[in-house]
Amino acid sequence: MFDVRLYDSVGSTQDEAARLAAGNAPHGTVVAARQQTTGRGRHGRSWISPPGNVHLTVILRLGIPSTRAPEIGFLAALAVAETAETLQPHPTQLKWPNDVLLDGAKISGILVEQAATAVLLGMGINVQHAPEGVAYPVACLGLEVDPDQARALVLQHLGTWLSVWEAQGFEPVRQAWLQRAHPIGTTLLVSRPEPVEGRFAGLDPNGALLLDTLAGIRRFIAGDVAIA
Secondary structure, X not given: OOEEEEEEEEOOHHHHHHHHHHOOOOOOEEEXXXXXXXXXXXXXXXXXXXXXXXXXXXXXXXXXXXXXXXXXXXXXXXXXXXXXXXXXXXXXXXXXXXXXEEOOEEOEEEXXXXXXXXXXXXXXXXXXXXXXXXXXXXXXXXXXXXXXXXXXXXXXXXXXXXXXXXXXXXXHHHHHHHHHEOOOOOEEEEXXXXXXXXXXXXXXXXXXXXXXXXXXXXXXXXXXEEEO
């Protein structure tokens, strides 16, 4: 399903994938790199990308409206969670919109962008190394874990979830994500940029966050979330 192009080093797999997509690279093309020199995450934040971790971007030509593109991030989060639990013994937890946590610390970054008619799915996994000096807890899978094996596994799981999503729509993905997420009723703080606090009330049918606040149920389609 995937055609992996592995580089020793690139600036950003996301930028290289955008270049290939503009040149009509087909659905399922994967740009992977052993390291990135200018990796980036959501909102243009820097993503530290040393050798020993997984850095890749998948070019997806899905024929969907841009409003459905965020659904792909939930598939990716499930694929990362399943990969992590295959390679080390601890359970993971998912945090909206697409964070994967190991013992409460972030182990991956997921970035979904549009590039003309393609969706670019960027995925970074802290396999052997966790970045230092960041403002939130981070973790890695362990020095004994092979990043090449992790890359192969996450693509395998992603392919499975893509097949489910294409055949059955977003609902089974939503349900699977909720089973791995923090429990309903967990107190969350959403930055929009003004902070909004409330209790987690699930996801709507499109993947938006539902928060039970003093003003009633609020729906969020973007924002950073912290578990209060």
